[in-house]
Amino acid sequence: xxxxxxxxxxxxxxxxxxxxxxxxxxxxxxxxxxxxxxxxxxxxxxxxxxxxxxxxxxxxxxxxxxxxxxxxxxxxxxxxxxxxxxxxxxxxxxxxxxxxxxxxxxxxxxxxxxxxxxxxxxxxxxxxxxxxxxxxxxxxxxxxxxxxxxxxxxxxxxxxxxxxxxxxxxxxxxxxxxxxxxxxxxxxxxxxxxxxxxxxxxxxxxxxxxxxxxxxxxxxxxxxxxxxxxxxxxxxxxxxxxxxxxxxxxxxxxxxxxxxxxxxxxxxxxxxxxxxxxxxxxxxxxxxxxxxxxxxxxxxxxxxxxxxxxxxxxxxxxxxxxxxxxxxxxxxxxxxxxxxxxxxxxxxxxxxxxxxxxxxxxxxxxxxxxxxxxxxxxxxxxxxxxx
Amino acid sequence: xxxxxxxxxxxxxxxxxxxxxxxxxxxxxxxxxxxxxxxxxxxxxxxxxxxxxxxxxxxxxxxxxxxxxxxxxxxxxxxxxxxxxxxxxxxxxxxxxxxxxxxxxxxxxxxxxxxxxxxxxxxxxxxxxxxxxxxxxxxxxxxxxxxxxxxxxxxxxxxxxxxxxxxxxxxxxxxxxxxxxxxxxxxxxxxxxxxxxxxxxxxxxxxxxxxxxxxxxxxxxxxxxxxxxxxxxxxxxxxxxxxxxxxxxxxxxxxxxxxxxxxxxxxxxxxxxxxxxxxxx
Numbered sequence: 001x002x003x004x005x006x007x008x009x010x011x012x013x014x015x016x017x018x019x020x021x022x023x024x025x026x027x028x029x030x031x032x033x034x035x036x037x038x039x040x041x042x043x044x045x046x047x048x049x050x051x052x053x054x055x056x057x058x059x060x061x062x063x064x065x066x067x068x069x070x071x072x073x074x075x076x077x078x079x080x081x082x083x084x085x086x087x088x089x090x091x092x093x094x095x096x097x098x099x100x101x102x103x104x105x106x107x108x109x110x111x112x113x114x115x116x117x118x119x120x121x122x123x124x125x126x127x128x129x130x131x132x133x134x135x136x137x138x139x140x141x142x143x144x145x146x147x148x149x150x151x152x153x154x155x156x157x158x159x160x161x162x163x164x165x166x167x168x169x170x171x172x173x174x175x176x177x178x179x180x181x182x183x184x185x186x187x188x189x190x191x192x193x194x195x196x197x198x199x200x201x202x203x204x205x206x207x208x209x210x211x212x213x214x215x216x217x218x219x220x221x222x223x224x225x226x227x228x229x230x231x232x233x234x235x236x237x238x239x240x241x242x243x244x245x246x247x248x249x250x251x252x253x254x255x256x257x258x259x260x261x262x263x264x265x266x267x268x269x270x271x272x273x274x275x276x277x278x279x280x281x282x283x284x285x286x287x288x289x290x291x292x293x294x295x296x297x298x299x300x301x302x303x304x305x306x307x308x309x310x311x312x313x314x315x316x317x318x319x320x321x322x323x324x325x326x327x328x329x330x331x332x333x334x335x336x337x338x339x340x341x342x343x344x345x346x347x348x349x350x351x352x353x354x355x356x357x358x359x360x361x362x363x364x365x366x367x368x369x370x371x372x373x374x375x376x377x378x379x380x381x382x383x384x385x386x387x
Numbered sequence: 388x389x390x391x392x393x394x395x396x397x398x399x400x401x402x403x404x405x406x407x408x409x410x411x412x413x414x415x416x417x418x419x420x421x422x423x424x425x426x427x428x429x430x431x432x433x434x435x436x437x438x439x440x441x442x443x444x445x446x447x448x449x450x451x452x453x454x455x456x457x458x459x460x461x462x463x464x465x466x467x468x469x470x471x472x473x474x475x476x477x478x479x480x481x482x483x484x485x486x487x488x489x490x491x492x493x494x495x496x497x498x499x500x501x502x503x504x505x506x507x508x509x510x511x512x513x514x515x516x517x518x519x520x521x522x523x524x525x526x527x528x529x530x531x532x533x534x535x536x537x538x539x540x541x542x543x544x545x546x547x548x549x550x551x552x553x554x555x556x557x558x559x560x561x562x563x564x565x566x567x568x569x570x571x572x573x574x575x576x577x578x579x580x581x582x583x584x585x586x587x588x589x590x591x592x593x594x595x596x597x598x599x600x601x602x603x604x605x606x607x608x609x610x611x612x613x614x615x616x617x618x619x620x621x622x623x624x625x626x627x628x629x630x631x632x633x634x635x636x637x638x639x640x641x642x643x644x645x646x647x648x649x650x651x652x653x654x655x656x657x658x659x660x661x662x663x664x665x666x667x668x
Contacts, residue, residue: 155430183430184404260405268408289430292406301596305639307571312518345560345605346595349573379639 003318003364007201007293007357008150008178014203014251014358017244021205024240032237033228042239049246053210056249057195058186065211065229066242070177070198071101073211074144076222076233077173077194078105081142082114083220091140095119095127096340098146102175106144115139121340124286125154133164142171147179147195151337151353152285153294155183159190166191171217177201177209181252182260182292193217199241203358204248208241255358263293263356270295270354270365277373284338284351293356298347302379306350312375318368321353400431515622515634518641521668523632525621527614527644531656534577535593536637539613539663542606545586551604553581553588558598564608570667572639575603587612592637611665614646619657627651633662642667 030038181202225234646662
């Protein structure tokens with residue numbers, strides 16, 4: 001039986017969500033664009049799910065566009081905003097620890113002539129709102145700062161940044177894939193123009209995401225076709241996935257406080273336990289302003305061997321990660337996120353990420369506290385000598 | 388409750404999000420009386436407000452629009468519990484059983500046979516198996532005079548040896564990639580021989596401390612062409628020209644390797660060997 005502590009990579013689908021989705025594969029399989037009864041039922045269900053997600057975010061239903069992933073939502077937000085802005089010059093601001101779905105898109109835009117500013121972060125991964133203010137230029141079209149970091153768990157001061165950006169008349173986007181369902185987001189209160197989210201990070205299914213587009217924000221589509229989603233994202237809707245997404249959002253809205261309070265207790269207990277038993281362990285990211293179930297640790301002197309810890313944990317039936325699952329194929333290279341935090345190339349090679357979710361228990365945390373320190377000691381014993 | 392603390396508690400947003408570790412803002416507010424520093428746990432307050440909890444609330448509200456009415460029932464908010472005081476019990480993280488190289492030393496047979504201590508298992512009773520449970524034939528130790536295991540390597544771009552002006556004594560880092568010994572761990576080491584003509588470097592793999600403190604040259608990906616070291620303990624006869632499974636003693640992953648023995652020499656420290664044609668597993 002695997003103990004799953006990789007909830008930032010993906011979450012297990014809540015059984016209530018799975019149950020809700022099944023009939024939409026087998027019985028109500030209509031295309032929401034069809035005029036017949038099956039199609040109308042599908043349309044109604046999709047719109048209900050849109051309302052559930054809008055409620056979680058404090059948005060209006062028509063401001064939610066369904067996509068196939070959080071990455072697609074990020075791409076649409078950035079590419080679509082710049083494309084809708086007409087001829088340049090364009091300037092775009094982001095930060096150094098964004099998800100590759102943002103950074104790679106920014107690099108692609110840069111090759112097309114968009115001027116780019118990548119803001120630094122401090123030692124815990126926070127973007128300074130004053131840095132954002134100073135980066136704005138007359139031709140800045142968009143600022144994109146993530147709500148919470150997927151690798152280190154640090155929560156950004158999004159509300160402050162959004163107000164600064166809004167006051168300058170610039171569009172503000174946040175990649176909230178890690179934050180939605182875990183952090184309170186009230187789009188009625190915050191001047192956020194675009195926000196990306198993904199179902200599978202909140203105990204929903206994979207293959208469905210969404211982009212919040214505030215009314216009045218101009219956006220150009222990046223997928224052309226049948227004109228679904230107000231013409232901004234053509235493609236037949238993933239009906240079952242969207243319905244699962246909707247229920248997952250409703251459950252998150254209803255159970256967030258309970259889940260968070262419990263996860264913060266487990267998280268802090270895990271951090272305290274590991275750092276007490278492994279003197280070499282140090283916490284990465286902001287100690288308090290971090291995602292509720294997010295633990296990211298380094299182990300002084302054996303950072304480069306974090307992968308061995310992962311493998312050993314895996315052998316012990318504990319699923320964890322060294323960072324973003326999206327960059328696991330580059331796991332031997334220094335983490336660009338840790339480098340941005342000021343870590344040297346050696347320390348930047350190793351982080352152990354243990355991320356808790358709704359279905360983790362105190363007993364599972366105790367098991368990690370029993371297993372992990374022994375693995376760290378064992379790994380240190382075979383460490384190579386220095387010249 | 389003091390006036391200052393009351394003000395701090397009043398600044399809590401009332402979102403009852405649980406991110407502070409308390410189920411409701413009221414529950415956190417109660418704790419603030421005795422532990423005012425807990426205000427830092429509220430992610431909804433700016434750093435400025437946390438640092439100056441007496442600052443009056445003056446959030447710009449002009450942008451706020453009417454929020455849609457919730458379509459669900461009220462959130463379930465059970466009674467508070469203090470999640471900050473979960474007990475942390477001490478645990479024994481002591482080292483596992485140890486086994487040192489000296490226990491297996493001794494050359495009882497002529498070098499031509501190349502066999503040392505053919506016991507079927509290690510002196511501590513453990514089997515000849517790697518961390519994945521796969522069998523191997525011998526441990527490969529590093530030469531006692533070397534700072535670490537000796538590897539013969541070739542940068543994927545051999546020109547780097549000249550372009551980076553690699554010389555004996557240089558501290559380097561790189562990762563063995565590809566067909567030969569693809570290992571996920573970045574290696575650090577010190578150059579002990581350099582062939583500028585072919586690009587081949589012999590280095591001793593070490594820990595990261597010296598490169599970290601003194602600087603290094605990053606050769607990127609490289610091919611591990613061969614290992615040189617000592618066999619002090621084996622469970623099979625070592626013959627030149629034969630391929631064996633072996634366990635580099637200091638391999639971080641403790642994965643077995645395989646390689647062709649193409650040099651054997653008996654010494655006082657053990658059987659000196661060179662292994663080429665390396666593969667992990």
